[in-house]
Amino acid sequence: MIELAKIPFPEVKQLADGGLALTILPVGVVEEHGAHLPLGLDSFAAEIYAASAAPHLEAAGYEVLVAPTINYGVARAAIDFPGTLSLEPETLRSMVVEIGRSLARHGLNRLVILNGHRDLHHMKALDDARAILIAEQVARVMVVGFASDAEMTSACYRDGVKQFYQSPRPDREGHGGESETSVALHSFPDLVKHQVIPELTPNFDYDVDAFRNEAKSYWSISDGRGYFGWPQAATAETGAKLVAVRGGNIARVILKEWGSPGKL
Ligand SMILES: [Zn+2]
Secondary structure: OEEHHHOOHHHHHHHHHHOOEEEEEEEOOEOOOOOOOOOOHHHHHHHHHHHHHHHHHHHOOOEEEEOOOEOOOOOOOOOOOOOOEOOOHHHHHHHHHHHHHHHHHOOOOEEEEEEOOOOHHHHHHHHHHHHHHHHOOOOEEEEEEOOOOHHHHHHHHHOOOHHHOOOOOHHHOOOOOHHHHHHHHHHOHHHOOOOOHHHOOOEOOOOHHHHHHOOOOHHHHOOOOOOOEOHHHOOHHHHHHHHHHHHHHHHHHHHHHHOOOOOO
16 A cells, blocks of 8 residues: 555656556544544544555555545534534535546546545535546546445445444444444544543433434534444454454455456
């Protein structure tokens, strides 16, 4: 896996000329995730899943290039929490389109948008960007991770992980809960407020439909707590398993769609 921002331009030309390059663009957001987790969690998670998926794609013959993460996104549901920042969907869409066009201009025309943030407007903006790039025929583009297509989200994040959860109410785990806290404990423990976690009571009894449809703000449906589920159920071991399985899942959905690379 090669980080685009860390190499000089001749190496990009080499990668493009080789015809095996696949670029992953991680997308996150700056959004509250409870009092125990950092605002950048979804961006960090997208990067971690990219790194976890990369070896599988490389084994299939791709040269995986990771573009710098888009750290800003659309975060309307959590906007009442200090530090949450939201773009307008058009802004995010434009960023992705313009990055995709620039990559394609240099012959990097396989683009995987790996999204770590679940928000309906955010995901639609990514879909719209994908549709524009495909219509312009500049690149092959996929959106993986959290996607408007619920089956895609499941195939990336939910397949093969159920048995890892320890929460008494796995159906009520969500934003800032067992899954995200576990990934944080494994992948960036220094950014977790460990001392806060024992104080976090379970939040199982919330308006699930309003949460999923973003019909009400996170503040109102979590009583200002900002997490859904029970962060105390999280462990670093669970996080390690989630990262490994989800990385494999993401690679699998990409390979299912595009197969192994033929030399251009
Ligand atoms: Zn999140």
